[in-house]
Amino acid sequence: MNTKLGKYTSFNTLLHHMDARVKLITMIIFMVSVFLDYGTTYMNLVVDLFLFLILVILCIIGKVSVGTIFRALKAIWLMIFIILIINVFFPATKTGDIAFSINDFPVYWSSIMNVIFIFARLVLVLMMTNIFTCVTKPLELTNALEFLLFPLSLIRIPIHKFAMALSLALRFVPTLQEEADRIIKAQASRGVDYKQGKIKDKVKSIVSLIIPLFVSAFTSSGQLADAMEARGYDPNAKRTKYKTTHWSIVDTISLFLAASFLTGAILLAIFPYDLFSALQITLPKLK
Amino acid sequence: MPIQLNQVYYTYNLNRPDSKRALEDISLTFDDHCFTALIGKTGSGKSTLIQHLNALLLPDSGRVQINEHVLDFPVQVKKNGKVNYRKMKKLHKKKLPQVKEIRKTVGIVFQFPEYQIFEETVLKDVSFGPKNFGCTEEEAIEKAKKALTMVHLDESFYERSPFELSGGEKRRVAIAGILAMEPDILVLDEPTVGLDVRGQREFFHLIQDLYDQGKSIILATHQMDVVLRTCSRVIVLDQGKVVLDSTPLKLFQDKEFLSSSSIEPPIVFSFAMSLIERGMPIRLENIRSTSTLAEEIARVKGGKQ
Ligand SMILES: Nc1ncnc2c1ncn2[C@@H]1O[C@H](COP(=O)(O)OP(=O)(O)O)[C@@H](O)[C@H]1O
Ligand SMILES: [Mg+2]
Numbered sequence: 001m002n003t004k005l006g007k008y009t010s011f012n013t014l015l016h017h018m019d020a021r022v023k024l025i026t027m028i029i030f031m032v033s034v035f036l037d038y039g040t041t042y043m044n045l046v047v048d049l050f051l052f053l054i055l056v057i058l059c060i061i062g063k064v065s066v067g068t069i070f071r072a073l074k075a076i077w078l079m080i081f082i083i084l085i086i087n088v089f090f091p092a093t094k095t096g097d098i099a100f101s102i103n104d105f106p107v108y109w110s111s112i113m114n115v116i117f118i119f120a121r122l123v124l125v126l127m128m129t130n131i132f133t134c135v136t137k138p139l140e141l142t143n144a145l146e147f148l149l150f151p152l153s154l155i156r157i158p159i160h161k162f163a164m165a166l167s168l169a170l171r172f173v174p175t176l177q178e179e180a181d182r183i184i185k186a187q188a189s190r191g192v193d194y195k196q197g198k199i200k201d202k203v204k205s206i207v208s209l210i211i212p213l214f215v216s217a218f219t220s221s222g223q224l225a226d227a228m229e230a231r232g233y234d235p236n237a238k239r240t241k242y243k244t245t246h247w248s249i250v251d252t253i254s255l256f257l258a259a260s261f262l263t264g265a266i267l268l269a270i271f272p273y274d275l276f277s278a279l280q281i282t283l284p285k286l287k
Numbered sequence: 288m289p290i291q292l293n294q295v296y297y298t299y300n301l302n303r304p305d306s307k308r309a310l311e312d313i314s315l316t317f318d319d320h321c322f323t324a325l326i327g328k329t330g331s332g333k334s335t336l337i338q339h340l341n342a343l344l345l346p347d348s349g350r351v352q353i354n355e356h357v358l359d360f361p362v363q364v365k366k367n368g369k370v371n372y373r374k375m376k377k378l379h380k381k382k383l384p385q386v387k388e389i390r391k392t393v394g395i396v397f398q399f400p401e402y403q404i405f406e407e408t409v410l411k412d413v414s415f416g417p418k419n420f421g422c423t424e425e426e427a428i429e430k431a432k433k434a435l436t437m438v439h440l441d442e443s444f445y446e447r448s449p450f451e452l453s454g455g456e457k458r459r460v461a462i463a464g465i466l467a468m469e470p471d472i473l474v475l476d477e478p479t480v481g482l483d484v485r486g487q488r489e490f491f492h493l494i495q496d497l498y499d500q501g502k503s504i505i506l507a508t509h510q511m512d513v514v515l516r517t518c519s520r521v522i523v524l525d526q527g528k529v530v531l532d533s534t535p536l537k538l539f540q541d542k543e544f545l546s547s548s549s550i551e552p553p554i555v556f557s558f559a560m561s562l563i564e565r566g567m568p569i570r571l572e573n574i575r576s577t578s579t580l581a582e583e584i585a586r587v588k589g590g591k592q
Binding site (some may be wrong): 010011083179183185186187188189190191192193207208211212215216285 | 303304305338341345387390391393394395400401404405415416419420450464465468
């Protein structure tokens with residue numbers, strides 16, 4: 001069994017020990033910087049490449065498998081292909097340089113660059129979310145989310161209730177996984193083959209998994225509610241934290257680096273700087 | 288020999304920081320028409336071992352043979368003497384067409400078998416197994432009815448929803464679901480957990496019946512009185528290793544082993560042992576339950592049998 005996409009694995013690394021809030025903020029900053037516009041598609045790709053290098057370094061620091069991420073991309077090849085088809089046959093602009101022609105049908109550089117650009121964004125977003133969830137315990141994630149949504153509580157939105165619901169949901173993901181594992185084994189013993197068979201058989205085998213899974217999910221949620229009530233859980237009470245987080249120097253440095261990165265990104269977006277024309281490199285015109 | 292395990296090793300989450308060795312160098316043979324108990328503390332590897340018996344889990348390395356079906360994962364060694372993990376991984380990726388046949392031969396009843404129930408009627412749910420193994424609708428229904436009779440559920444249950452049955456009845460439906468596949472070898476993983484006393488008694492009667500009909504039984508359990516009463520062989524697991532392979536009679540007399548592995552012999556047996564210590568010439572090999580103990584005492588005292 002290899003590591004699953006986005007599944008927290010407990011390693012003893014710098015990233016695992018960092019404050020979840022810093023990690024969440026950094027991820028949001030990266031996310032924003034991916035979606036900022038830096039003037040030209042080429043410049044966007046340059047920033048994306050820079051970000052990609054940072055993320056690879058983070059993968060190495062946090063012992064996150066880069067291979068798993070790229071294996072996950074297999075699932076979206078079809079999507080990329082469709083985007084490619086649409087972009088080639090219905091180009092957004094019919095100006096700019098032509099890369100090549102298929103039977104006199106011109107394929108523009110801008111179409112190709114667009115697809116590469118979309119692909120790059122997808123990879124980056126997938127990478128950052130994956131790194132984040134691989135090095136952050138689900139519970140810490142909820143706490144971080146609760147912290148960042150704190151302003152909402154000023155306008156009387158009960159965020160701690162949401163946070164509780166979210167942490168319970170996350171808490172039950174592994175339980176459900178185990179449960180599913182157990183049911184799959186029980187049904188496999190009854191001759192179910194989840195991989196082979198006709199479509200009709202496949203549907204039946206999925207049903208034989210889903211129904212018991214729902215039954216047990218409802219049972220355990222009922223039991224959980226009872227157990228929480230029995231221990232005096234009051235949704236309206238003020239909540240305290242069992243685990244206090246320790247702010248370390250690494251967190252301060254990381255936050256500072258992330259903030260500088262954001263500043264740089266915003267400055268570059270407001271005052272576009274065309275690296276390629278500055279270096280006098282000519283690339284195919286896109287517009 | 289229907290089931291043979293050779294140097295089976297298994298580790299959960301292999302190559303991960305939370306990896307856990309669950310089976311270590313297991314070599315066992317289960318003969319035709321055996322009644323074998325599998326005992327050991329929680330976490331000793333009973334369930335893991337059981338899942339190897341019908342190819343739900345495949346050994347990391349080692350060989351499992353079930354009748355003529357062989358699942359072989361020999362250790363692959365590089366020229367420099369180190370284990371070739373790449374090659375081992377490749378072995379595990381190969382398709383195993385014999386798996387279906389194996390699962391038809393070896394039926395496993397899991398700890399909470401009612402988890403497997405999903406159809407809207409009892410009869411449909413029980414006939415699900417046979418249908419998967421290629422029976423026609425009618426054959427499957429026929430087998431389901433037979434299996435339901437075996438677990439003492441009569442016709443009034445056929446069209447009821449399994450979800451509205453009591454816990455004990457649900458479990459019987461689930462077990463019928465396995466019996467309907469007519470496996471030659473029945474493996475049970477702590478099957479009576481959560482049943483009431485009567486349910487347990489009925490259940491063990493059922494297993495005894497199945498054994499008498501010629502099926503092989505492999506039973507993981509914590510109930511030593513059941514082991515004494517029904518099993519002819521007992522295997523003790525500890526931390527994924529076989530530490531004893533013997534008969535209940537020998538196991539329960541081995542005081543040293545019992546105390547070191549914290550197994551408690553059944554009360555009937557301890558009682559018989561203390562009677563012997565006090566000079567009563569009881570034949571231990573005859574003791575299997577309270578009634579056989581009473582018979583022995585009566586025999587010794589010269590009373591009526
Ligand atoms: N799905 C799993 N993932 C990781 N470890 C497991 C899993 N199932 C069992 N184990 C571990 O393997 C060991 C053997 O477990 P198991 O075979 O269930 O023992 P038993 O049935 O005797 O209680 C235990 O230490 C258990 O923690
Ligand atoms: Mg077990």
